[in-house]
Amino acid sequence: MAARYNLTQLCERYLEGRHRIDIVDVFESAAVALKHHVLVTPTLIVLKPKLGVTLLGNLSETSQVMASLRLNGKDDEQDAAAPTAEDHDAGGRSRRPRAQDPPGGRDCR
Numbered sequence: 001m002a003a004r005y006n007l008t009q010l011c012e013r014y015l016e017g018r019h020r021i022d023i024v025d026v027f028e029s030a031a032v033a034l035k036h037h038v039l040v041t042p043t044l045i046v047l048k049p050k051l052g053v054t055l056l057g058n059l060s061e062t063s064q065v066m067a068s069l070r071l072n073g074k075d076d077e078q079d080a081a082a083p084t085a086e087d088h089d090a091g092g093r094s095r096r097p098r099a100q101d102p103p104g105g106r107d108c109r
Contacts (some may be wrong), residue, residue, distance in 0.1 A: 002058040003042035010062060014071050 004023065011019040026033040026041055036045050037054075044055040046069060059065050066072075 002060065003044070006059040006062070006065075007044060010059070010065060014066070 007021060011021060024032050026038060036043075038045070040056050042056070042058065044053075044059060046053045051070065053068050055065060055068055
């Protein structure tokens, strides 16, 4: 329940009118969970834009969630899209896929 609340609050604040949240009960829709490789709940999978991001847990660390989703908050001074040291592996390769918001916004599931 905390993850659902935290995600809803974040999307309403930073993605107003540009998001859709679909809640999937893995006990009722096991095929959907398997399709998206969900092994732990709660799990957030961003389907649009295709970020390659899967977040686990209650999503209470707003700044970390926003950075993972490549969002810039209205109150954030730091550019969440700017790469950081954590965004690169030991070989210096980027761990962050390139992405842009699609015209319809983000689709969080």
